[in-house]
Structures are given as structure tokens and as C-alpha cells.
Amino acid sequence: MDIDIKNAKIDLIQWLTTIEDPSLIQKLMQVRSDESNDWWESITESEKESITKGISEANHGALKPYSEAKKIYEKWL
Incomplete structure (x- = not known):
């Protein structure tokens, strides 16, 4: 697989020239620019706040057991 990637890169470089x-x-x-952008910069403030809140709760041990989470989100799984 590694050799295939190396060959593909060489083919792309030759094509680019x-x-x-x-x-x-x-x-x-x-495409290059999009690949290097941080996903955090592309989400909404509301999403950032939700993620930050979740991290804070996890750091303070305020976690729900998997079984509870599964009941809440079962309809989407």
C-alpha cells in the first residue's frame, strides 16, 4: 500500500507539471486550502459552546452512563 501511495504521488506531481x-x-x-483548515473554525458558536460544555462536564465527572445515553439517543442510532 505504501508503494502505491508513493507512485500515486509521483504520478500527481508529473501531472501537475x-x-x-x-x-x-x-x-x-x-482543495489544498480546505484540507489544511481546522474543522473548529468551520462550526457554529453554538456547536463550539456545546462541545466546550461537554468537555467541562466530563472533566468534572458529570458523565451519564452509556445505558442512559443510549436510551436518549436510541432513535438516532
């Missing part, structure tokens, strides 16, 4: 279309280069640059 032949691209003349500026719009395709822009699309590829956008």
Missing part, C-alpha cells in the same frame, strides 16, 4: 489551465490550478489550490 503539465497543467496549463489556471482555473484547474485554482481548484487544486482550494
Whole structure:
């Protein structure tokens, strides 16, 4: 598998050197940018607050047993 990834990278590098279309280069640059963005920056403030609250509760031992959580969220699982 590792060899396949190395070969794929080499193929992509060779292909990139032949691209003349500026719009395709822009699309590829956008993909690169999107991949390097932190998911935390793309979620809402409400989602951030909810996650922060959950972490705080977990750090203070205010956790529910799995069986309770399963009952609450069963309809979505």
C-alpha cells in the first residue's frame, strides 16, 4: 500500500507539471486550502459552546452512563 501511495504521488506531481489551465490550478489550490483548515473554525458558536460544555462536564465527572445515553439517543442510532 505504501508503494502505491508513493507512485500515486509521483504520478500527481508529473501531472501537475503539465497543467496549463489556471482555473484547474485554482481548484487544486482550494482543495489544498480546505484540507489544511481546522474543522473548529468551520462550526457554529453554538456547536463550539456545546462541545466546550461537554468537555467541562466530563472533566468534572458529570458523565451519564452509556445505558442512559443510549436510551436518549436510541432513535438516532
